[in-house]
Amino acid sequence: MFFPFSKANPLFGLDIGSSAIKVVQLKEKKTGYYLEKFGIKTLAPEMIVDGTVMDASSVGGIIKELLAEQKIKLKDVAISISGHSVIVKKISLPAMTEDELEESIKWEAEQYIPFDINDVNIDFHILGTVEGQDGQPQMNVLLVAAKKDKLNEYISLVADAGLTPRVVDVDAFAIENMYGVNYGVRESEVVALVNIGASVMNINILKNTMSSFTRDISIGGNRYTETIQKELNLSYQDAEQAKRLENPEGVNPEALSAVMNAVNTEVAGEVTRSVDYFKTASAQENIDKVVLCGGAARSRGLVTLLGERLGVPVELANPFNQIDIDKKTFSVEEVQELAPQAAVGVGLAIRKMGDR
Ligand SMILES: Nc1ncnc2c1ncn2[C@@H]1O[C@H](COP(=O)(O)OP(=O)(O)OP(=O)(O)O)[C@@H](O)[C@H]1O
Numbered sequence: 001m002f003f004p005f006s007k008a009n010p011l012f013g014l015d016i017g018s019s020a021i022k023v024v025q026l027k028e029k030k031t032g033y034y035l036e037k038f039g040i041k042t043l044a045p046e047m048i049v050d051g052t053v054m055d056a057s058s059v060g061g062i063i064k065e066l067l068a069e070q071k072i073k074l075k076d077v078a079i080s081i082s083g084h085s086v087i088v089k090k091i092s093l094p095a096m097t098e099d100e101l102e103e104s105i106k107w108e109a110e111q112y113i114p115f116d117i118n119d120v121n122i123d124f125h126i127l128g129t130v131e132g133q134d135g136q137p138q139m140n141v142l143l144v145a146a147k148k149d150k151l152n153e154y155i156s157l158v159a160d161a162g163l164t165p166r167v168v169d170v171d172a173f174a175i176e177n178m179y180g181v182n183y184g185v186r187e188s189e190v191v192a193l194v195n196i197g198a199s200v201m202n203i204n205i206l207k208n209t210m211s212s213f214t215r216d217i218s219i220g221g222n223r224y225t226e227t228i229q230k231e232l233n234l235s236y237q238d239a240e241q242a243k244r245l246e247n248p249e250g251v252n253p254e255a256l257s258a259v260m261n262a263v264n265t266e267v268a269g270e271v272t273r274s275v276d277y278f279k280t281a282s283a284q285e286n287i288d289k290v291v292l293c294g295g296a297a298r299s300r301g302l303v304t305l306l307g308e309r310l311g312v313p314v315e316l317a318n319p320f321n322q323i324d325i326d327k328k329t330f331s332v333e334e335v336q337e338l339a340p341q342a343a344v345g346v347g348l349a350i351r352k353m354g355d356r
């Protein structure tokens with residue numbers, strides 16, 4: 001999306017999540033992609049809060065440790081942002097050339113963006129041209145605006161770690177790329193991609209192979225941890241552990257189940273609300289399926305509950321579905337275990353300069 005310092009070098013994907021940093025490096029061969037590097041390092045909960053970097057030097061230190069651990073030699077990196085500081089909107093404009101739009105996008109965008117236009121960087125993607133109600137050609141444009149202070153915060157974070165950010169993407173689009181490479185997007189399918197991280201959930205609904213609806217909602221794995229902490233009177237660490245385990249020691253299983261179920265219901269409610277909104281807004285009868293990723297997509301019972309709520313198949317994405325993993329370099333089991341958290345990183349790693 002945004003290209004701070006354009007130059008066509010190989011790059012790797014660095015997903016700076018609020019709970020963990022993920023690094024993914026892929027190599028493209030004639031036969032497809034294969035995994036070169038993959039690693040995750042957890043952040044302390046107060047380092048990035050709701051997408052705001054609170055402790056840049058600690059986060060930078062962890063990025064450096066992760067790069068060293070994984071022996072990443074590349075300096076060029078693709079990163080991404082999401083949440084309140086990013087606006088993605090599908091807008092309709094009179095047909096014009098890309099150059100003309102480049103000239104006028106700032107003025108066109110102004111009415112759609114709830115921030116001062118001078119405080120944001122704007123990018124766009126022309127989705128296609130259709131005949132408008134007045135018979136004149138109209139074009140659908142995907143407008144992306146990101147607050148400059150947020151962009152600069154993330155750019156300087158990676159620059160301080162000795163890296164050059166070549167691409168700054170948006171989480172929802174990275175997921176779309178991950179899905180395209182691993183599953184292929186069929187013309188006829190309407191699929192909701194849902195990335196559930198620690199503090200934010202990104203929804204991107206694809207229709208006619210393109211992003212038709214996106215929304216970021218402030219709910220994720222932290223809601224599970226915080227609710228367990230409160231309801232079961234546990235420390236943050238114990239609560240974080242409890243939600244991942246089948247039968248955590250010293251924890252009442254019924255009480256834990258009840259909390260998981262309550263938060264699953266809340267998450268499923270948010271997904272359902274967005275899907276319903278999309279259906280109304282795009283006169284779409286139903287969606288074909290939901291594909292989940294992100295660490296919190298593994299929350300026990302969520303896939304089943306969401307399937308029941310929506311009445312459509314819900315599955316967990318494997319971001320390495322079409323990516324070769326060398327058994328000599330990686331523990332395949334370990335990679336599969338962490339795979340849901342790799343989704344954005346994989347989407348970023350397949351970015352090339354000049355991609356939109
Ligand atoms: N097995 C599991 N069961 C339940 N939750 C899990 C599991 N594994 C990880 N999580 C949760 O997933 C979240 C981390 O996922 P992810 O790495 O996708 O988030 P992030 O990118 O750091 O966050 P965000 O995108 O919101 O900034 C954490 O809340 C973590 O507790």
Ligand SMILES: [Mg+2]
Pocket residue numbers: 015016017018197198294344
């Ligand atoms: Mg994330």
